[in-house]
Amino acid sequence: MNLIKLLCFNFIFFTSVSATYALSSHHQNFILGEENLGQWTKGLFEFAEAPGPAYGGDDSLSVHHETLVLAAKRTDRPDVLCGFKRYRGGWDISNRHYWASVGFTGAAGFILAAVWFLSFSVAQVIYHCCRWRLSFNFKGSECGHRICLILLLCFTCAAVVGCVLLPVGQGAFHGEVLHTIHYVVNQSDYVVHTLRNVTEYLSLAKKINVSQVLLPTKIKDEIDKLNVDLNAAADLLTEKTSENSGKIRQVFSAVRSTLIAMAVVMLLLTFLGLFLSVLGQQHAVHIFILSGWLLVAITFILFGVFVILNNAIADTCMAMEEWADNPQAETALSNILPCVDERTTNKTLFQSKEVINQLVNVVNTAIYTFANWNPPPQAKFFYYNQSGPLMPSLCSPFDSKLEDQLCGYHQVSLSNASMVWKNYTCTVSESEKCTSTGRITPRMYDQLAAAVNASYALYHYAPPLLSLQNCNFVRNTFTNITSEYCPHLEHYLKMVNVGLCLISVGVMFCLILWLLYTNCSRRNEVFVKLSFPITRASSRKTRGSNVMRSNTVDDYDNGEIQL
Template sequence: MDTHPSVRCGEGSRLVGVGDAQITEMGSTEFSRGILVLSLVVVVLASGLGGTDARASHFEAGGRTLLQVQNDAQVPRTLARTKRVDPLDGFKKYRGGYNITNKHYWSSTIFTGIHGYSIALLWLLGGMLYVAILLLTPLCCTSKRERKPKTHPCTRCCPWPLPIGIVLFTVLAIIASGVALAGSSRFHARARSVKNIIDETAQRASATIYNVTGAVRSMQNDTELYGSVGGPTGLDSASRRLDDEATRIQRKAQRNMRMISRGLKILQVTTVVMVSVNLVAILLLLGAGFLRLKRPFHMLLVLLWVLTFLCWAYFGLYFFLDRQVVFAGDTCAAFDEYEQDPRSSSLGTILPCNDQLSATRVLRDTRAGIYGFIQQANANISSLRSSFLPQVGYICNPFSPPPDYTYQPESCSASEIRIGDVPQVLRRYTCSNTNGGICGEGEFISASQYTRVQAYTTSVQNLLNSFPGVERLVSCQLLKDAFNDILSRDCRPLRRYAHTAWAAMAALSTVMVLLALTWVTVAHCDGKHASSDVNPHLHKNTSPPDADINKVENDRLGLQSEA
């Protein structure tokens, strides 16, 4: 037995076999495979979430084929809800299911608001026809109207209920406008909440990927260790690909969120402006009508007609949003289906969980690789404990035995140490390099060896720390949690507020039609009344010649009698 108080570092490494050579070798193959496989897992998921068509390995093809068969078997249930008329496809039925990346899906859903769009178009055409009649009537019917006897028809044309109807419809329009503004405002607030949840989910997915690449990148600082686990052709390419995918996820999420935010903001601002202008217009029209300001009255009446057209168009738009797309119809139903079974959901066509089977297989291989690495490390520690380091504890293996390899970090006992704490245990056995390369008593690991061991074990611990996030990404739990949050908090209020918005817009549009027609009747009555006021005056000016002659004759006779 060697009792020498000091030993050279190289000799100590060969003696106990626990320096960098043994700790690096006691599972470098398994760890290298585990790192690369884990990288491929996240690349597969990132590719799906990032919207790219690239795939990382051959595992994905088989999983996608199996899932495609399962999805095809459940297509009738998921497609029946979205079967509707598509104007871009010759008004044929759209049968592609819920797919927000398909223009035919959008055209078929927007077309569901055809009732509002049709009424708006008919109203606009009716107004144009009425204006054309008003402009052409004086040109072709002047002579006939001059020969027609003139009367004062105001009592027949403008009965007393008209002013009461105008006031009543104005009050109803104000009430409907307030309800429409409140409903649309709350709807957009909930829609922004959903947008924020989706944005945060994308950010968490990117953060999970960056955690993996950070652990990989920490090994790249040591050339010898880095070369033993893949080198430039292995971890380097996988790390760059992961970083690219994480950046792509963030960039695409930001672009989509900006687009959604812009669309919601435009819809909200235009709704507020339209309803506000409508309120001002009906109040000004009320004042101009009772004050008999002819020119402002006619201009405001034209504006009121145009605003009524916009009200019907917005009714169709909000009806489409409520019934089909924005989280109140198709989307909430798709979220519910996805939460119950991602593979049978039509939402799976645009989300990465259609690769769940292949990704789960790869993730199991990763767990098996890290499990084997830690088991090998504990086997080496067991030999050390039996020789001269009985106080060294075993490394905690957070994975259950085969065949499941379930991640169970809470199963570690108090006497076991985390793999990330291994450098702290080995620090007391590391040479201080104060004696010209001669290690002191109990020191048998060189500083360079300790540095590599520290990088290696820290990287493994970082991977283990990020493993729950990777598992949630692979199992689609990240998306399920986000969708469950939306379903439990936002879907029902969104339905309620969207329904309130389109119902209020429908009521406002109807009241605006009645109000506009009432004002047109009043304007027509005033026009007739004005013409009847002029005609008697003309009659008095055209018939007096005989009266003037009689007056002149009487004046002449009076003068003669006086003479």
């Protein structure tokens, strides 16, 4: 059961939310603009354990969440641990009663394996030790013999169909599992890429120095601490994704090899058993019957295991789908996914917009104070021989009310500011004075570009990080898995189960028919051997009397009969 638990769920959840766990391990107070950015990162990286009933101390602001039992109808099964009472706790991988109810779905395969193993064992003991023999009287007709042969051919065909269907189904299932793993790994790589980019942009923000205006040392230290946590989260996610995906690939490769070997062995057993039974090779058939006896029991067990796997995957897919539709409800996933409610998320987004506006104001202040002013040479702090057309200011994507706005005519956006401002860069002398037309020196350009990159990082990568916080990313991942991958996984698993069922039933009846058919063939052979000497003696006696009668007639004709 633990293996199914690992394969069906843990990998998907871990790769989707490991970054969230790593980020939530430290409450950061990084400040870029002392107050507002500190509040922004506090809101971004401070996670709740679950979508709890309240956020804040005011009871009037309490958020009440509906309790939702995931996959309630699908998981309504007998619970072996509670005396076969109905389990009504829904999907919950942390509940042993759930796994007991899932395990019960494969009971049919295990019971059939046990019944077959024991009953055939008893039959073999009686057959060999008690000298009990099957009697099958054809009453001088070959009709029963033909019926036995027809049934043998039919069940042989069923077993062959199962042997063909099994590798086809498992091949498709294996491929779909790899596709699902590939999708989840790609999602994990996306999270890692986002974290790496945020780290890179925040590192650039440390180097912001626009005309000798530097960030405080305390702020730089906070950036370093935050980058350490972000890098640790990215490294952990990369490591665990690679480790878990490798383990799952190994397990399913072993399952694939086992099923292929089972199909090949059963196919050979079926054909050789049919061939030897038709030839009447009773001793050889008995060897194949003993081998098939064990293999059929193993096939029934595999059937039960795959029924459990099918139900576990179906339960998980339905649970993910229901949770994606009701992410704020209190469910079994609430203790696994640290999500916050919409109100907290909106507050974080509001604070991030404020920070972006402040950074834009810092950049524009530098442009208006230094670049777009023509100070006299006596103003040494402001004068560096700047000249030429005025630089366009930086456009904030948000207005004073933090609503989206369009850029003005003489403004540049965060996405193209660095490219446009490069045209306003002058060449400088050793004294950092412009020797050509331009509004900013190369050093000032680098400083402005670093500030723009920091703003762009907050604007572009805050929504993905927020989607990790409020579980939008995980919800979208689950939605894609349930719609694109779950139906195929369930379909191919059913195909594997049908193949195992056909093999089990087909070979099981073939074993019985082999025994009947070889006994019938052997009995006919013994009858022929016993009847042949009697027929030959009768023929010899008839020939002798005919010869004597012929000789008597000849002697009478020749007058040689003596009285």
